[in-house]
Amino acid sequence: MTAFEYSNFHDAELLSIYIQWDSGEVEISFNHVANHQGICIVYCTGVLDAKLSRLLDWGFSRYVNRLDVNQLENGNKELVCEIQSGDTLSITCSD
Secondary structure, three states, X not given: OOOOOHHHOOOOEEEEEEEEOOOXXXXXXEEEHHHOOEEEEEEEXXXXXXXXXXXXXXXXXXXXXXXXXXXXXXXXXXXXXXEOOOOXXXXXXXX
């Protein structure tokens, strides 16, 4: 994951999640119109684990509530994207 300002993703629209299994890469596309940034793509490389729920506990939404990148004790990084539906996308990667 490249260094980026992730705290500013509230109300960005989640467009797609693409997993390249062979190379261990995940590409997440957002429409970031709320902050006048347009289409933003977050790349995760060296993917070790990916989890995605789509239970819609809070009702349907495709907009981001928050996006965090956490540095783990073992040196890996974890991207956590909470959608305003109550669902969470979590990706752990080495890069």
